[in-house]
Amino acid sequence: MKTFKFKISLFVLFAILSYACQNDSLNPIDEDSTPPGKVSDVVVEPGQGSARISYTLPNSSNLLYVKAVFEIKPGVKQEAKASYYKSFVVVEGFADTLVHDVTLYAVSRSEKLSEPVTVKVKPLPAPVYDVFNTLDISESFGGFLVKFNNPAANSLNVNSNIRIGVLRYDSLAKEWDQIDMHYSGLVDGKFSVRGLEAKKQKFGFFIKDRFDNVTDTLIREMTPIFEQQIDGSKIKHVKSGHPVPQVAPLPLDGSEVKHAEVYSSSWELPKLFNDVYGHSDGLHTKERFAQPIWITMDLGVTAKLSRYKWWQRLHTNGQDYFYSHGNPHQWEIWGTNNLSDPNSWVKLDARVLQKPSGLPVGILSNDDREIALAGHEFEFADHNTAVRYIAWKNIDSWASIEGTFGHLHMAELKLWGQIQ
Template sequence: MKRTYFLLLLLVLNLAVQSCSDDQFSSLTKGGGAPGPVRDVRVENLPGAVKLSYVLPADENLLYVKAVYRLKSGEVESKASYLTDNITLEGFGDESEREVTLYAVSRSEKESAPVTVTIKPLTAPVFTVYQSLTAQETFGGIVVNFENTSADTKRVNSNMVIGVLTWDDSLGEWKQIDTHYSGLAKDQFAVRGLESRPYKFGIFIRDRWDNHSDTLKTTLKPVYEEEISKARWRDVRGLYPVPQTGVLPVSGNHMVEAVDYSTAYPIKNLWDGNVSNFFHTKTSFELPVWIPFDLGEPVKLSRYKIWQRPVSGIYFSHGNPHEWEIWGTNTPQDPASWVQLAHEIMVKPSGLPVGQNSADDRTVAAAGMEYDFRPDAPPVRYLAWKHIDNWASIQGEYGFLHMNELSLWGQLGQ
């Protein structure tokens, strides 16, 4: 029996060696001629793109349809499987007429006769987004708003890069100070860390095919702010009444204060200046829960930044905050004195499902995500994070919170 097994093993190894010596880059099949061409091509012009629909040739050896066309970068090819009867081509930076050549390709990589069609793409998203750009001064910088109508349809790639420049008088040239990535239909971002003096700004749009808009130029003066020191922040859970801001949806009880998961993840990790440590509450709280703390002095708050915990390297998941409110007061002993300063729902830049992150998602989350307080919010000494839900339990009735760091900006002595 052992001898028979050994001979069989030698035979298998010999066949494997012969197989490895064959040309691994040969066609799927060596037989068959070129397929017939596609026919009845229909053109649907889209923003910066075109959708071509066609009738496939009746050929069992057909593998894909290839489109050859020119972009700013030169001649490119796109392919569509034989399982579909259309192909969408993207990346066109102008509305001029041009030709696209289609080939049906067999499993042996033999091409049909070419079929050429004329297309005329609509205005590329970079230019329509540029037309919607607005910018205004805010605390420590500027806020940029824009709309991307192409993102509503999801029929073309709508991801954009928005670059912000400032003019450097000493060098006599523009320098880039910020970059924002977005595929949203309507978005806003802030450029911060600037002095309260006039700046000449330039804002432009770029897409993944390196199509550029013009540059919007404007002069704005950021409003003064400073980062609030965390040296005097302290935990005040258990010291004051919980505000009576409604009842919990399941039990009908009032909100409770969230307590720490363990001594390993205390609330002080939220303001220790280390974005690698994290604060973690106990799990299975009925939501929302209340997390108050003391800043040590009244502050007119302008904005804040939060850093998520990357669970197994994944952001926008698990106990990271999804929806929340921030409340403030100067008299925490009076439950009725608390006022709402902010309400946010975190949006993932890519829009991908929970558990899937794009490179932009990771970049944005790792840098910390920034939000504004209400401009009419009063100066307050005491803050409370009202945790409404997390990414693992969106609109859920039970959940928990973890977060790596919280930073605040504003004006002291107000």
């Protein structure tokens, strides 16, 4: 009997679902077929690659939204919509400063269109052209550096997000190859292209936005500076037993700068050079050390160091560590060829890590995460002094900015230079 009832129940459920599916369709939310009145008192305010069109809404009880129909380039149609809560609509994606027709429709709840109202807009130059005009490109170690400004990123203009394409000319095939594409939504940005042969080459740079509007190509002929990567497997931890410079900044508690001790055998220095970028692998010092703390390394070779790149520890137990916890905030790198002489050390670089978004510790933007995942690259301020030993002087970490006690952890470190 129970089995029979169960079968009857399934049959009834199936019948109900079948009926519902047969009667399910995407109909307008209102069946009133009366078209709404049209918008009036239209005012156009040009923007960069865009325009803001203000208007007075019709006095129609069935009004749902206003739709703008336009072409950003011949044959490429776009639509923009604004609800009846707003009295303006923004049209964007224009690559030129020509006059464009924009047709406005008031749309009812039953998707009935009002009479059209056509206005003309003449947008200002798109943000990609401002970025293009600020490109600052310079030869560097193993490649080149690209710096740029994107003032439109200060606004809420979605069109301000840009991509910078990098091309290299293949003289044998007589064609251009794309070797990099850099995305950014930041006001001030920079990136590098590395791993290039130290010979004169021709490169091209262009800017593109999310509407595939693209600038002309800037052509530069450059010769990357020769460098080679220092073999991380040969880098050894030089632990306490040698004097270090006692120069400012010094610990706030009045003590001397000391050699940091590693957290455990699973967080020793070799983990910093093993090509593993996870959350539980890398260098980790003991906690609550008076900062600054000092980590000394034997490079295994003598080299003029050109640049370095390091990666933050990711997270642990689901807690995100980017720009927080023991990840470095301010540091210096020193070098010497004589460990027994504290006066022989030379400061090779000094940095403060800037959080791209400027948000408080613990709050991250997508740019923060993407830049941290890609690693932080810096050129040595002094790349002319050949050294055998270097020391990372960790002044403070993100969880202890300007604090007395703290610790250091990093996931990975890479070094480049010219081996002597």
